[in-house]
Each structure stands twice: as C-alpha cells, then as structure tokens.
Amino acid sequence: MLAAPQVSAFLPPRRILMGPGPSDVYPEVLAAQARPTVGHLDPLFVGMMDEVKSLLQYAFQTANPMTVALSAPGSAGMEACFVNLVEPGEKVIVCRNGVFGERMRQNVVRLGAVPVLVDSPWGQPVDPDAVESALKANPDARFLAFVHAETSTGALSDAKTLCALAKSHGCLSIVDAVTSLGGVELRVDEWGVDAVYSGSQKCLSCVPGLSPLSFSPAAVDKLQARQSPVPSWFLDQTLVMAYWGGGKRSYHHTAPVNTLYALHESLRQLAGEGLEAAWQRHRDMHLILRDGLEKLGLKFVVDAAARLPQLNAVYIPEGIDDAAARNRLLQEYNLEIGGGLGDLAGKAWRIGLMGYGARRENVALCLKALESVLK
Numbered sequence: 001m002l003a004a005p006q007v008s009a010f011l012p013p014r015r016i017l018m019g020p021g022p023s024d025v026y027p028e029v030l031a032a033q034a035r036p037t038v039g040h041l042d043p044l045f046v047g048m049m050d051e052v053k054s055l056l057q058y059a060f061q062t063a064n065p066m067t068v069a070l071s072a073p074g075s076a077g078m079e080a081c082f083v084n085l086v087e088p089g090e091k092v093i094v095c096r097n098g099v100f101g102e103r104m105r106q107n108v109v110r111l112g113a114v115p116v117l118v119d120s121p122w123g124q125p126v127d128p129d130a131v132e133s134a135l136k137a138n139p140d141a142r143f144l145a146f147v148h149a150e151t152s153t154g155a156l157s158d159a160k161t162l163c164a165l166a167k168s169h170g171c172l173s174i175v176d177a178v179t180s181l182g183g184v185e186l187r188v189d190e191w192g193v194d195a196v197y198s199g200s201q202k203c204l205s206c207v208p209g210l211s212p213l214s215f216s217p218a219a220v221d222k223l224q225a226r227q228s229p230v231p232s233w234f235l236d237q238t239l240v241m242a243y244w245g246g247g248k249r250s251y252h253h254t255a256p257v258n259t260l261y262a263l264h265e266s267l268r269q270l271a272g273e274g275l276e277a278a279w280q281r282h283r284d285m286h287l288i289l290r291d292g293l294e295k296l297g298l299k300f301v302v303d304a305a306a307r308l309p310q311l312n313a314v315y316i317p318e319g320i321d322d323a324a325a326r327n328r329l330l331q332e333y334n335l336e337i338g339g340g341l342g343d344l345a346g347k348a349w350r351i352g353l354m355g356y357g358a359r360r361e362n363v364a365l366c367l368k369a370l371e372s373v374l375k
C-alpha cells in the first residue's frame, strides 16, 4: 500500500493577473463558486442554466437558440466548431496571424479537410483583401475561419468585414472570440457570424474551464445536414443541444455545477455594467496604460489602429532579462504579466487588461512595478 502523502491545504496568494489569461476574477464570482453544489438536473439549477443562456446571448449580441457554455476551456470551443461543422474533404480558408490561427489549421487537417492558408505577419490583423482573393480563387471553399482577437500578438481583426466577405462568397464563418468577448465590440447577429466560441477566463473574468459557444441557424443547418456523424462524442452538439435545449433536459454529462454558478455571476456583472460600457472601460484603461508604457520607453508590437485594448504586447527593451524581470514582478508585486508566444517568445511581454482586471489600480500598479524592474 502506498503511504498517504502528507500535504497541507493549498492556499494560493492573491495575485494580480495581468497576463493573457486567466484574468482577475470578480470577487462576486469567487463567492458564487463557493455556494452549495446542487444536482445538475435540479429544477433550480436548470432555471439558472436558462439564465446563463440568455446572458450569453446578450454578451454575444445574438438571438441564436444554439448558444451554450461547453464544459471545457476555449480550446474545446475551437475544436467543437470544427468537428461539428467541417466534414472530410471540405475546404476551409484559415487566416493565420498568430498562434491560434495555426491551431485552427491543425484542427482542419485532423478532420481530413483541406486548409487554404491566408497568412499575415505576426502583430498584424488579418488582411481582408488577401481573404477576398483566397475566396475568389477557391469558389469551392465552405468556411472562413479566423481569430478576432489574436492573444499571441495583441492584434484585432475586422470581424465585421471578414464575415461579410464569407457570406458574399457562400462560406460560413468560424470566429475565435476567446479574448474579444466582453472586451471589444462583437455583434454576432449584426455581423453575420456563423460559429463563434469564447472562454470564461479572459474578458468575462470568470474562473477558467468553460467555453461559451454559439451557432447561427445556417451553422445548425450545416450540422444537421452532415453526411457522417460528428467524430467527437463529447463535443457533438446534436447531443449537447438536447441537454441545453429547453423543455425536458436529459443527461449528457455532469455539468460543472459550481463553475456554471461562477459564469452566471460573471455574465450578470457584465450585463449590470452594460456591454458598451465594458468595451469603453477596456479602451479607457488601455489608453492610460499605453501612455505610461510609452513614458517608460516601451514600444508596442501592434500598430495603433489594430491594437487590442485588453492585450498590450510590448517589446522587451535591450539588456532586460525576460524571465528575471517577470519573476521580480511576481515575487515583489504579486503581479503576473505574460511572456511572448511563438515568434515573440523572449522578445515581448503581453500585458492583459481583461474584464475585472481592466481597472485604474491595476494599471497604476503595473506601471509602478515595471518602472522599478526596468531601472
């Protein structure tokens, strides 16, 4: 028999999370998560799930009945869009301007579908002209997939224009809104987004582990017209729909009950503030942070026109040790910022201003801490 390990309870410090996610969680959300667990088919819980759905429809600005939160992180939301909608042999135009566009490509390849890449340099938004050329050159393409807010670089792409292009060429759009939802303008119905997914731990300031997802009626039609079954059992939305879809709920999997309390509360906070007010707050905090960072001599990776307010990528100055500097921020200030990913590893820092984290005191702390570390 193995001896029982002697460990103490884990008591995490209270960090200030200003990286690429998870972000600072609303205190009300942490409190909500600690409430008593009820059964996931309890009528009161089912009623709360209905509220989560209408709150998600508000956050996405959609009337799509197929709007749910997957019991898994944002990466599962990405995979759910591809496994449900894309069938073997189908062509998908994939825009790649950072880490997450490349992951979309990998999803397409694993399904035996055919990716057509539209590459943009890291730090730049997706180029609508290049997308239009690809759509014209590939009239048999069925989908256009892109990342709205590229968290690896801090670039914001023009989702409205890209979705309109997809529609005018008979393609369904698949949009990664993991970092955009709640942080910048996103209007799913008005812009004609067909499949969109997000994550709980970025601008929603909820705990990690859930992925909001919404399919337009056209995406649901595509799903229902599939020739082959969805190759993933867990992510098959034809099964999940029965669980979320009003009327009588039946067992699909055990919902992460307390995590859904947390999402309910974070979406309630967002609705209380108002979506447009939240977008404006992210912009306002970004501008204060930007002025301070520029005073410290730091240069942004992304041009002002395509900068995400919620993800500020700046080049690390010459002579500063990336790991040592971030370690000092963590040890001396309890402050987490993100390092660079992929092409930007070791070259840039990513400073998040997401959700509840987009506050004046966080901006002030970050600037003060960076000033001392850069000296």
Ligand SMILES: *Cc1c(COP(=O)(O)O)cnc(C)c1O
Binding pocket: 021, 073, 074, 075, 076, 078, 100, 147, 149, 150, 151, 152, 176, 178, 179, 199, 209
């Ligand atoms: C964080 C992120 C993901 C992945 O979400 P996880 O919750 O980490 O699985 C996908 N896309 C973008 C743009 C992200 O920022």
